[in-house]
Amino acid sequence: MALLEIRHVVRRFGDYTAVDNVSISVETGEFFTLLGPSGCGKTTLLRMIAGFDLPDSGQILLDGRDMVGTPPEKRPVHTVFQTYALFPHMTVADNVAFPLRMGGRTQPEIRERVQHALDGVRLPDFANRFPHELSGGQKQRVALARGLVNRPRLLLLDEPLGALDAKLREEMQIELINLQKEVGITFVFVTHAQDEALALSHRIAVMNRGRVEQIDEPSRIYGFPRNRFVADFIGKISMMEARVVEAEPSRLRLEVAELGEVVMAGRDGVKAGDRGVVAIRPEQVRISRPAAPAESENHFPGRVHDFLYVGDVTTYIVELSNGARIEALLPNASPGRATFFEVGDEVGVSWRHDTGIFLDD
Amino acid sequence: MTRDTPRSTRAARLLTGGPPLLFLLVFFVIPSLIMVLTSFRFPGEFGGLAPVTAPADQAAGEYGFTTEAYAFFFSDTLYARVFLKSFGVALATTLACLLMAYPLALLIARSEKRFRNLMVLLVILPFASNFLIRVYAWAIILGPQSALSRVANTLLALLGMEPATLLFSPFAVLVGMVYVHLPFMILPLYTNLEKHDPALLDAAQDLGARGWQRFWRVTWPLSLPGVFSGSALVFIPVLGMFAVPDILGGTRDILIGNLIKDQFLGTRDWPFGSVLSIMLTLAVLSVASLTAWFARAAGRTP
Numbered sequence: 001m002a003l004l005e006i007r008h009v010v011r012r013f014g015d016y017t018a019v020d021n022v023s024i025s026v027e028t029g030e031f032f033t034l035l036g037p038s039g040c041g042k043t044t045l046l047r048m049i050a051g052f053d054l055p056d057s058g059q060i061l062l063d064g065r066d067m068v069g070t071p072p073e074k075r076p077v078h079t080v081f082q083t084y085a086l087f088p089h090m091t092v093a094d095n096v097a098f099p100l101r102m103g104g105r106t107q108p109e110i111r112e113r114v115q116h117a118l119d120g121v122r123l124p125d126f127a128n129r130f131p132h133e134l135s136g137g138q139k140q141r142v143a144l145a146r147g148l149v150n151r152p153r154l155l156l157l158d159e160p161l162g163a164l165d166a167k168l169r170e171e172m173q174i175e176l177i178n179l180q181k182e183v184g185i186t187f188v189f190v191t192h193a194q195d196e197a198l199a200l201s202h203r204i205a206v207m208n209r210g211r212v213e214q215i216d217e218p219s220r221i222y223g224f225p226r227n228r229f230v231a232d233f234i235g236k237i238s239m240m241e242a243r244v245v246e247a248e249p250s251r252l253r254l255e256v257a258e259l260g261e262v263v264m265a266g267r268d269g270v271k272a273g274d275r276g277v278v279a280i281r282p283e284q285v286r287i288s289r290p291a292a293p294a295e296s297e298n299h300f301p302g303r304v305h306d307f308l309y310v311g312d313v314t315t316y317i318v319e320l321s322n323g324a325r326i327e328a329l330l331p332n333a334s335p336g337r338a339t340f341f342e343v344g345d346e347v348g349v350s351w352r353h354d355t356g357i358f359l360d361d
Numbered sequence: 362m363t364r365d366t367p368r369s370t371r372a373a374r375l376l377t378g379g380p381p382l383l384f385l386l387v388f389f390v391i392p393s394l395i396m397v398l399t400s401f402r403f404p405g406e407f408g409g410l411a412p413v414t415a416p417a418d419q420a421a422g423e424y425g426f427t428t429e430a431y432a433f434f435f436s437d438t439l440y441a442r443v444f445l446k447s448f449g450v451a452l453a454t455t456l457a458c459l460l461m462a463y464p465l466a467l468l469i470a471r472s473e474k475r476f477r478n479l480m481v482l483l484v485i486l487p488f489a490s491n492f493l494i495r496v497y498a499w500a501i502i503l504g505p506q507s508a509l510s511r512v513a514n515t516l517l518a519l520l521g522m523e524p525a526t527l528l529f530s531p532f533a534v535l536v537g538m539v540y541v542h543l544p545f546m547i548l549p550l551y552t553n554l555e556k557h558d559p560a561l562l563d564a565a566q567d568l569g570a571r572g573w574q575r576f577w578r579v580t581w582p583l584s585l586p587g588v589f590s591g592s593a594l595v596f597i598p599v600l601g602m603f604a605v606p607d608i609l610g611g612t613r614d615i616l617i618g619n620l621i622k623d624q625f626l627g628t629r630d631w632p633f634g635s636v637l638s639i640m641l642t643l644a645v646l647s648v649a650s651l652t653a654w655f656a657r658a659a660g661r662t663p
Contacts, residue, residue, distance in 0.1 A: 052567075072567050073566050073569050073570060078567055078568060079567045081563070083560055085558065085560040086564075087564075089583055098568050098570075098578075099569050102568060102570050146568065147568075150569070
C-alpha cells in the first residue's frame with residue numbers, strides 16, 4: 001500500500017479549477033516532486049495534503065486513512081514553508097522543540113531530540129541563536145530540522161530553495177538528498193525549477209493547469225516526455241512539425257515540411273499519417289563543417305544563427321533550410337571555445353535516429 | 362568616527378532636527394525647570410508666588426526659597442493615597458482597555474485588507490467630536506434620568522435591591538477613562554498584529570499547535586511590543602487626567618490630576634501644585650522605564 005494516495009482530487013476556486021482530477025501515489029521513503037510552472041496547482045495540492053485546504057471532491061489517503069476531516073495539527077505531516085516561517089521570538093532550539101512540545105514530550109527527550117536534529121542539519125552550535133541572526137541557508141536548515149524532529153510520516157517542502165542564491169542552492173540540494181536518505185522520511189517536494197526536480201527526485205509529477213501531465217523517474221521525464229508540454233518544460237528541446245510517412249515497430253519515417261525525411265525510433269501507437277513534432281535535445285545534435293560526410297540518417301545543412309557561450313558549454317542556434325531553428329550543444333572541453341563556429345557560418349547538423357522523440361498531437 | 366560630516370548634511374540635520382528641538386526646549390525643558398524652581402518657593406498671599414528677595418515693605422510675609430511644599434507633601438498620607446488610587450485607576454483602565462482592544466485589533470488585523478482601513482477609521486472616528494462633549498455625553502448616559510440607569514434600577518428593584526447611582530462613582534470614572542483611551546490601545550496593537558506573518562500561524566498549526574496554543578505561543582508573544590506601547594499610551598495619560606473624574610467622578614473621587622488642577626486654579630498654592638506635578642512626572646518616568654525594561658526583556662527571551 002502506498003503511503004500517500006491522492007485519488008481524483010479536484011479543487012475549484014470559483015470558475016477556476018486549480019487542481020483538476022489529480023491522482024498520485026507516493027511510496028514510503030520516496031523523494032517525490034511536484035513540478036510545474038506557477039499556477040499549475042502544485043501548491044494548492046500541497047496545502048490539501050497538509051490539511052490547510054480541502055478537496056472539492058476526491059480523496060487524500062495517508063496510510064490508507066482518509067485525511068479529509070483531520071485538521072493540519074492532527075496530521076502526521078509537516079511542512080517546510082517557502083519563507084521558512086521560523087518563529088522570530090524563539091531561539092533555534094525552541095523553534096525545533098516546538099512540535100515536540102505540542103506533542104507533549106518530556107523535557108529530557110525534547111533536549112536530546114533537538115540536539116540530534118540540529119546535528120543532523122549540521123548546526124550543532126546554533127541552539128541559542130535567534131532566527132534573525134541566521135543566514136538564508138541556516139534558516140533553511142533550521143526549518144528542515146523543525147519539520148523532521150518529530151519524525152512525521154511525510155515532509156512537505158514548498159519551494160524551500162527558492163530564496164537561496166544559485167551556489168547555496170546546489171549545496172542545499174546535495175544536503176537535502178543526503179538528509180532524506182539518512183532520516184528515511186518520505187518527502188513531497190514542490191518546485192518550479194526543473195533542474196532541481198531532476199537532481200533531487202526519485203519520481204516527478206509534472207503538472208500543468210491543474211492536471212498531471214506525466215509521472216515518472218527524472219531520466220524518463222527528460223528522455224521520454226509524454227507530450228509537448230513536458231518536453232518543452234523540462235530542459236531545452238528543439239521541435240519541428242512533422243507527418244508520419246511510414247511507421248514500423250523499430251523505426252518511423254517522417255516528413256518535415258521543406259526539409260526532407262527524418263528517421264526516428266519507433267513508438268507504440270504511432271501510425272502512418274499521424275501528425276506531431278520531432279523533438280531533439282541540444283546535446284543530441286551534432287554540429288560539423290558542411291564538408292564532413294553524412295554520418296547518420298538525419299543530416300541537414302544549415303547556418304549558424306547565433307550562439308551562447310556559458311562557460312562549460314556553447315549552445316549554437318542553427319537555422320535550417322526550411323527556416324526551422326535547432327539548438328546544438330558543444331562542450332568546451334579545452335580552454336576557450338572548443339570549436340569556432342561564427343554567426344553566419346555554413347554548418348551541418350545531424351542526429352542519430354535513436355535519439356530525439358516523436359510526439360504526436 | 363572622526364570623519365568630517367559634509368556641510369550640506371550638517372545643515373540638513375540642523376534644519377530637520379532644529380525646530381522640534383527648539384520647540385521642546387521652549388515648551389518643555391524651560392517650563393519644567395520653572396516648575397522645579399516654583400516648587401521651592403513660597404506661595405504668594407493672593408495666589409502666585411512670594412518674592413525671592415526681601416521686599417521693601419517689611420510687613421509682607423515670607424520670601425526666598427524653601428522645601429516647605431515637599432515637607433507638606435510627605436506630612437500627610439492623604440497625598441500618597443491619592444497617588445495610589447490614581448495608579449489603581451490607571452492600571453484598571455489599562456487592563457480594561459487591553460481586554461477590549463486586543464480582540465478588536467486582532468479582528469481588524471485578520472479581516473480582509475480592503476476593510477481594514479475603514480475599520481481603523483471607525484476606531485478613530487470619535488476623535489472627530491470634542492473630548493469634553495463625549496465625556497459629558499457619558500454623564501447623561503450614566504445620569505439618574507437615563508434609560509440605562511432606569512433599566513439597571515428596575516432590574517435591581519426586581520431583585521429586591523437598593524437602587525444604584527451610576528454617575529459620580531468610581532465605576533463612572535472607569536467607564537469614562539476606558540472610553541476615552543480605548544483607541545490609544547487599539548491602534549498600536551493593530552499596527553503590531555497587522556505585521557504578523559500569517560505563515561507563522563500555518564507553521565504552528567502544521568507542527569501540531571491547536572487554536573489556543575497558536576495564540577499563546579505565537580500571536581501573544583509577538584504582540585508584546587504592541588501591548589507595551591498601547592499600555593503606556595493609556596496608563597500615562599490616565600494618571601494625569603482630571604477632566605474625566607471632574608465630570609463623571611463628582612467630588613469624592615479625586616485623582617492626582619484633580620489635585621494638581623485645584624492647587625493652581627482653586628487653592629492657588631503654586632509651589633505645592635508644582636511638587637505634585639514633579640512627583641507625578643517621577644512616577645510616570647519610573648513606570649515608563651520599567652515598561653521599557655520589560656519590553657526589552659520580553660523581546661530578548663520569550
